[in-house]
Amino acid sequence: MTFIPRIALIVGSTRPTRFADKPAQWMLKQAQARDDMEVELVDLRDFSLPFFAEKASNMWAPSQSPEAVRWQQTIGRFDGYIFVVAEYNRSITGALKNALDQAYVEWIRKPFTAIGYGSVGGARAVEHLRLIGIELQMVPTRSAVHIGGVDFMSVSPMGANKPIEDIEANLLPSAKAALDDLVWWARATKAAKAG
Template sequence: MTKIGIILGSTRPNRNGEQVAKWVYDVASRRGDAEYELVDLRDYPLPHLDEPMSAAWGPNYQHDHTKQWSEKIASFDGFVIVTPEYNHSTSGVLKNAIDYLYREWNDKAVGFVSYGGVGGARAAEHLRLIAGELQMADVRQQVTISLRTEFENFSVFKPGQYTENDLTVLLDQVTAWSNALAPLRAAASAA
């Protein structure tokens, strides 16, 4: 069965992203089209990129934390990335985690669920540029969550029905593209 990782891209204390990521996972888990897993970056405490070689040159990792992260990401066929917007971009911890790897991201679909003052739209746009470099297929649908309208007192997540409808479309697209890219992943692993 297709495996989709839901990556929680914030490690801050009192992060709003945990509520959002758990909601994404709950909605996704009610579906029967894929196996979904929540991946919390707190469980993968990666220091600032400390591998001596670029992952783009081949997975010759020196550190156990990189090997564990590589194994986790390689196990998925596609991703939903839940990202905050910090200073018109994504979080540093998420960018760092992405930069650790290369081939593990290739030929996989990705969708973005973003949150922030303007729904996190700018963070997702930056991630789309990064996804292109990693040879990922980013889906068109995006879920943007405003801190003003979908968080009570900016801290308690209360998504509207329209947000769940957007998430359903995003999950449909990520699953379809993950399945469509399966032949490319198979050819790469056979090489």
């Protein structure tokens, strides 16, 4: 029987006026249309994570915060991740960085991809996320989805606020590549861990 990886699509912005829901719902639809993965939306708004204040990461000491433990248990159920990444001042959001820091054991040797957005498609934030992921012993995929420039201004509330389907043709090739990479790496890391 072929292993079907469980994937979390993590919404990395918690602002009340966030744009993240539009790309998150679009990416969720792309992932759910496939038969080689199971995907679940995980929204950071649903967790009241404190700022990281533990003695150490949970690699070295159990977390004391019940909300951090709930977060760890939630993300630990998955074989891979898709991050919805807003670019804030050339990096990821503080909420996403804090969520990444609240776990360690759960991220190890699991792959991730991203859908980033902003003036340059969230490219700098996605690159920063990849560096953080490497430190957490994750497997960043090469492919990601970037919504930037004219496409971003076309679908953003700061611009024309059109439906994301208006730019879908520009996003579908990278979404397919990103999800193909994610499934391949989820299967590879699962097999390696089992062996």
